[in-house]
Amino acid sequence: MPKSLMKGNEALALAAIKGGCSHFFGYPITPQNEIPEFLARELPKAGGVFLQAESELAAINMVYGAAATGGRAMTSSSSPGIALMQEGMSSLAAAELPSVIVNVQRGGPGIGTIQPSQADYYQMTRGGGNGDYRILSFAPATVQEGAEMMMAAFDLADFYRTPVFIVSDGMLGQMMEPVEFPERPLRTLPEKSWAAVGHGGSRKPNTIKTLVLDPGLLEQKNLRLQEKFTRIAATESRFENYRTDEAELVLCAYGSTARIVKNSIDLLAEEGIKAGLIRPQTLWPFPSSAFQQLPPTCRTILTVEMSCGQMVDDVRLAVNGRLPVAFYGRSGGIIPVPEEIVAHIKVLLGRV
Amino acid sequence: MSVIFAKSKGLTDQETHYCPGCTHGIIQRLVAEVLEELGLLGDTIGCAAVGCSILTYNYLNIDMIESAHGRAPAVATGAKRVHPNKTVFTYQGDGDLASIGTAEIVHVAHRGEKITTIFVNNAIYGMTGGQMAPTTLPGQKVTTAPGGRDVAHSGMPLKVSEMIAQIPGAVYVERVSVHNPRAVRHAKKAIRKGFEYQMAGKGFSLIEVLSTCPTGWGLSPVDSLTWLQENMIPYYPLGVFKTPEEAK
Ligand SMILES: Cc1ncc(C[n+]2csc(CCOP(=O)(O)OP(=O)(O)O)c2C)c(N)n1
Numbered sequence: 001m002p003k004s005l006m007k008g009n010e011a012l013a014l015a016a017i018k019g020g021c022s023h024f025f026g027y028p029i030t031p032q033n034e035i036p037e038f039l040a041r042e043l044p045k046a047g048g049v050f051l052q053a054e055s056e057l058a059a060i061n062m063v064y065g066a067a068a069t070g071g072r073a074m075t076s077s078s079s080p081g082i083a084l085m086q087e088g089m090s091s092l093a094a095a096e097l098p099s100v101i102v103n104v105q106r107g108g109p110g111i112g113t114i115q116p117s118q119a120d121y122y123q124m125t126r127g128g129g130n131g132d133y134r135i136l137s138f139a140p141a142t143v144q145e146g147a148e149m150m151m152a153a154f155d156l157a158d159f160y161r162t163p164v165f166i167v168s169d170g171m172l173g174q175m176m177e178p179v180e181f182p183e184r185p186l187r188t189l190p191e192k193s194w195a196a197v198g199h200g201g202s203r204k205p206n207t208i209k210t211l212v213l214d215p216g217l218l219e220q221k222n223l224r225l226q227e228k229f230t231r232i233a234a235t236e237s238r239f240e241n242y243r244t245d246e247a248e249l250v251l252c253a254y255g256s257t258a259r260i261v262k263n264s265i266d267l268l269a270e271e272g273i274k275a276g277l278i279r280p281q282t283l284w285p286f287p288s289s290a291f292q293q294l295p296p297t298c299r300t301i302l303t304v305e306m307s308c309g310q311m312v313d314d315v316r317l318a319v320n321g322r323l324p325v326a327f328y329g330r331s332g333g334i335i336p337v338p339e340e341i342v343a344h345i346k347v348l349l350g351r352v
Numbered sequence: 353m354s355v356i357f358a359k360s361k362g363l364t365d366q367e368t369h370y371c372p373g374c375t376h377g378i379i380q381r382l383v384a385e386v387l388e389e390l391g392l393l394g395d396t397i398g399c400a401a402v403g404c405s406i407l408t409y410n411y412l413n414i415d416m417i418e419s420a421h422g423r424a425p426a427v428a429t430g431a432k433r434v435h436p437n438k439t440v441f442t443y444q445g446d447g448d449l450a451s452i453g454t455a456e457i458v459h460v461a462h463r464g465e466k467i468t469t470i471f472v473n474n475a476i477y478g479m480t481g482g483q484m485a486p487t488t489l490p491g492q493k494v495t496t497a498p499g500g501r502d503v504a505h506s507g508m509p510l511k512v513s514e515m516i517a518q519i520p521g522a523v524y525v526e527r528v529s530v531h532n533p534r535a536v537r538h539a540k541k542a543i544r545k546g547f548e549y550q551m552a553g554k555g556f557s558l559i560e561v562l563s564t565c566p567t568g569w570g571l572s573p574v575d576s577l578t579w580l581q582e583n584m585i586p587y588y589p590l591g592v593f594k595t596p597e598e599a600k
Pocket of ligand 1: 402421445447477480485
């Protein structure tokens with residue numbers, strides 16, 4: 001299959017169609033607008049429905065209604081819009097409704113900027129929604145990887161009965177790269193016998209709900225959800241290692257930042273400084289196991305993010321005090337350049 | 353012996369949790385009867401809202417989705433867009449629909465979504481213990497306006513039917529009441545029309561039902577019915593605000 005040159009956002013949109021998306025609901029916000037614009041044009045041709053909602057609140061609840069009735073629904077937004085959707089995400093997780101949510105992150109807090117950022121790590125892994133829940137979050141670093149993660153997302157959502165996040169950023173969304181769309185492997189998926197579609201007089205009514213007033217029953221439900229989250233964590237956590245063999249410094253970065261960090265690592269190698277990268281491809285579950293397999297040469301960990309330091313919390317938990325964990329970040333929509341990361345690393349290693 | 357009244361097949365055997373004299377139970381019975389008579393029980397998806405009626409799904413013999421506070425019209429939109437041939441409705445209180453959910457109810461009408469909304473206006477937040485709603489009447493004593501609603505401070509109550517009727521996508525809007533048997537019989541006709549227009553693919557229907565909240569109002573069930581008649585109907589006149597003919 002030939003590769004085509006596509007913007008990250010458009011590739012995600014096409015991958016959504018190829019992944020089996022039937023319904024899209026969303027509200028305009030930069031820098032993700034190419035996703036709804038592409039789907040407004042292309043999803044109806046593929047037999048699906050595109051609908052612009054009156055707000056992110058409405059969009060996520062339309063996703064909830066569509067998912068509750070068996071649709072393969074998605075929305076996409078960017079940071080402030082994702083903040084508005086958090087109540088809905090808690091409900092989607094609680095009602096176990098398969099759905100896909102894309103966050104093309106921009107700088108915050110508040111309205112912030114439309115420039116790229118990774119300051120929504122907490123939003124995407126801790127959630128702003130209430131209650132004990134977890135949402136499977138994928139973090140692509142290339143347009144190709146984003147397309148592949150998106151193509152698999154609807155099947156995973158159906159398989160586990162869970163919402164799935166695709167965590168992109170303004171840089172990955174706007175950049176163009178060659179991309180191909182391989183055939184999606186067929187996965188046997190469970191019947192949606194739980195969906196509210198009308199009982200047809202042939203079974204007891206189905207109810208999709210999250211209210212459980214009895215504390216004993218709610219605790220049982222939460223324990224059952226936790227069991228599912230543990231299963232997802234055991235199976236779906238993913239990461240990439242880059243030049244970690246014999247590295248004295250291991251960096252940790254995801255998404256766009258990971259690409260920049262790879263350049264920094266190559267620059268350091270030219271100067272004989274051995275550094276490597278652990279790149280989480282899932283943010284939740286966080287690939288903690290990657291930090292169990294650090295090379296014996298490793299003296300220090302450095303987390304690099306386009307934020308003031310969020311994922312670094314998970315890195316510290318994974319490293320659990322065995323090694324020092326440092327942080328370097330740029331925020332507010334500033335994209336770090338490889339040279340500044342190199343300079344920071346040299347200071348950190350005392351090689352200036 | 354002839355049967356003069358039987359429980360609708362649209363109702364389950366579950367006893368409701370409603371307070372004595374609350375008319376939510378009557379309104380839900382009407383929905384059940386209409387859906388049964390139209391032969392729609394098996395083809396309907398209901399959207400329950402946050403409020404006293406949240407447990408509607410325990411009482412109606414249909415598939416239902418519980419919605420976050422105010423968002424039932426958005427949830428119903430999602431459901432209807434997946435199942436354009438199924439009957440979809442929302443059942444919402446006045447705090448849910450006229451306060452936190454104003455954007456969703458306006459836009460479900462704006463899009464002309466082919467769903468039916470049953471809007472239960474009891475002029476108060478029942479479930480949370482009797483706070484002020486946008487529909488609370490001037491001077492009406494509620495827990496968050498202990499001296500009575502002061503319109504200089506909180507504005508005049510919102511007339512939802514009048515407001516929704518202005519929206520081109522709304523094809524049928526009627527305000528009814530359930531304070532006496534005649535009113536109940538008429539309310540049923542209005543609810544039936546709301547579902548019939550949906551089946552005919554006409555557009556969005558809203559039936560506002562004036563309802564009692566004896567506990568929240570601090571009145572006996574009988575006094576509540578009188579209070580509704582004497583205080584609510586003058587401010588919230590009954591009648592049809594929009595028909596499909598006018599919507600054209
Ligand atoms: C987001 C959110 N805010 C507040 C509440 C608390 N709450 C539950 S019911 C309710 C009021 C419902 O009143 P109304 O819609 O008038 O229905 P009624 O109970 O009177 O039938 C509120 C505010 C909630 N559940 N969710």
